[in-house]
Amino acid sequence: MSSTLQLFRQTFKRDLTLAFRRKSELVNPLIFFLIVASLFPIGVSPEPNFLSQLAPGLVWVAALLATLLSMETLFKSDYEDGSLEQLLLSPQPVFLVVLSKVLAHWLLSGLALTIVAPLLGVMLFLPSEGMPGLMLSLLLGTPTLSLIGAIGAALTVGLRRGGVLISLLVLPLYIPVLIFGSSAVQAAVTGLPLDGYLALLGAMLALALALAPIAAGAALRISVSG
Amino acid sequence: MASSWLPRWFYQLASPRWCYSITGKLIPWFAATGGLLFLVGLIWGLAFAPSDYQQGNSFRIIYLHVPTAILAQSFYMMMAIAGAIGLIWKMKVADMVAKSVAPLGAALAVLALATGAIWGKPTWGSWWVWDARLTSMLVLLFLYLGVMALNSAIESETTAAKSTAVLALVGLVNIPIIKYSVEWWNTLHQPATFKLTEKPAMPAEMWIPLLVMVIALYLLFGLAMMLRLRNEILRRERRAGWVKELLGS
Numbered sequence: 001m002s003s004t005l006q007l008f009r010q011t012f013k014r015d016l017t018l019a020f021r022r023k024s025e026l027v028n029p030l031i032f033f034l035i036v037a038s039l040f041p042i043g044v045s046p047e048p049n050f051l052s053q054l055a056p057g058l059v060w061v062a063a064l065l066a067t068l069l070s071m072e073t074l075f076k077s078d079y080e081d082g083s084l085e086q087l088l089l090s091p092q093p094v095f096l097v098v099l100s101k102v103l104a105h106w107l108l109s110g111l112a113l114t115i116v117a118p119l120l121g122v123m124l125f126l127p128s129e130g131m132p133g134l135m136l137s138l139l140l141g142t143p144t145l146s147l148i149g150a151i152g153a154a155l156t157v158g159l160r161r162g163g164v165l166i167s168l169l170v171l172p173l174y175i176p177v178l179i180f181g182s183s184a185v186q187a188a189v190t191g192l193p194l195d196g197y198l199a200l201l202g203a204m205l206a207l208a209l210a211l212a213p214i215a216a217g218a219a220l221r222i223s224v225s226g
Numbered sequence: 227m228a229s230s231w232l233p234r235w236f237y238q239l240a241s242p243r244w245c246y247s248i249t250g251k252l253i254p255w256f257a258a259t260g261g262l263l264f265l266v267g268l269i270w271g272l273a274f275a276p277s278d279y280q281q282g283n284s285f286r287i288i289y290l291h292v293p294t295a296i297l298a299q300s301f302y303m304m305m306a307i308a309g310a311i312g313l314i315w316k317m318k319v320a321d322m323v324a325k326s327v328a329p330l331g332a333a334l335a336v337l338a339l340a341t342g343a344i345w346g347k348p349t350w351g352s353w354w355v356w357d358a359r360l361t362s363m364l365v366l367l368f369l370y371l372g373v374m375a376l377n378s379a380i381e382s383e384t385t386a387a388k389s390t391a392v393l394a395l396v397g398l399v400n401i402p403i404i405k406y407s408v409e410w411w412n413t414l415h416q417p418a419t420f421k422l423t424e425k426p427a428m429p430a431e432m433w434i435p436l437l438v439m440v441i442a443l444y445l446l447f448g449l450a451m452m453l454r455l456r457n458e459i460l461r462r463e464r465r466a467g468w469v470k471e472l473l474g475s
Binding site for chain 2: 175212225
C-alpha cells in the first residue's frame, strides 16, 4: 500500500520538477488562452455590450482549447525517453500513474487557467457578478477536461502526428462540460443560483475521476505495446 | 474450456472462416427480406399513409429520417460492444466487425442529419437549428469520425483495433451524458417517435409503415455490414490456406 502511494507521490513530484525545468512550455497554454480570447473582440466586434453577452462562452471555449493544446505533451516525452514503459512495467496499478500525471498537469494548466480567467473576463467585459461563477466553474470543469484529454493523449501517444487527431477524439467529449460550465457563468451573471450547474460539473468530475484514469491506463498499455 | 457458460456459436464466431461462410448463407435472406420490406414500407409510407394535419405531406420524410437516426445510434452501440468483445476475448472477428460498422454508422448519421435538414426547412423554416437532438446527432457523427480517424492513423491493425475499441467505449459512456446535457441546453425537436414504454403518439396507419422501414433498414445495413465484414476477413486472412483456396490462387 505504501509503495503504491509512493509511486503516486514520486510520479507527481517528478512531473512537477520536469515541468518547472521547461518554464516556457509552462506558460504557453496561458499565452494561447489570452491570445484566443483577444481574437474575438478583433474578429467579431469590440462593442462592450455585445462582448459581455458572449463572454461566458468565449472564456470557456478558450479555456477548453488551451487545455486541449497542452494535453498532447502529457505522456509524449515520457514515451519518447522510455520512462513511460518503465512506469507501466511497475507492479502498481497504471491508473495511479495516470492520475498523478493528470493531477500535476492540471495544477499547471487548468488551475493556472482558472487563476488567469478573471483577466480575460475583464478583457471581454464580463460583468463582475459573473466572476465567482467563472472561477468556480473552471475550477470544477478543467480537471474533467484534463482527465478526458488524458484518454486522447494516451491513445495517440505512439503516433508521430497526434496533434490534430487528439482534438478530433476529445473535443466531442468536452461538450457536456462546456455546456454546464458556460451555463454556470451565465447564471451567475443574471443572478440565478448556480449550485445546480456546479453540482453537475462536480458529478461529471467524479465520474471522470473514477473512469478516465482506467481508460487512459488501458489506452497507454495498448499504445506502448503496439 | 474455463468459461464454457458461453454458447458454442460464440466461440465459432471467433473463427474468421466460419464467420465468412455463415454470412455467405445469411446474405441472400437479408437481401430478399430487407429489399422487400424496404419497398413495402417506402411505398406504404410515401403513397398510402395519411398525411399529417399540420405538416401535410412534408412529414413523410419521417420514413427515412427516423430509421436512419435509430440505426446511427444502434450501430454505435454495436461498434462499441464489438470492440469490447474484441478487447476482452481478443477475438479478431469482433475487431473486424467494429471496423466495418464505423463508416456505415457515420453514413447513417449523415443521412439522419441530411433528412432532418430537409424536413426542418418546411417545418421550422430553416435547414439547421441548434436543437438538442440535432446537436447530439452531430456529436455522434463527430464520435464516428474520431473513431475512423484513429483507426486509420495507427498502422498496426491489432493496435488500431484495440485503441478504437477503447475510444468507442469511452464514447458510449459519454453518449447519454451528451444527450441529456444538450437536451437540457436547448430543445425544439419533437420527442422520440418510438419509446419502449409508451404507445406512439401517431395513429397506427402512420407508425406501422415506419416500423417496417426501421426493420428494412436494419436488414439492409446489416447486409452492408456483412459485405464489408467479408471483405475485411478476406483482406486480413489473405495468407490463410482457406482464403487462397477460395480465391483460387
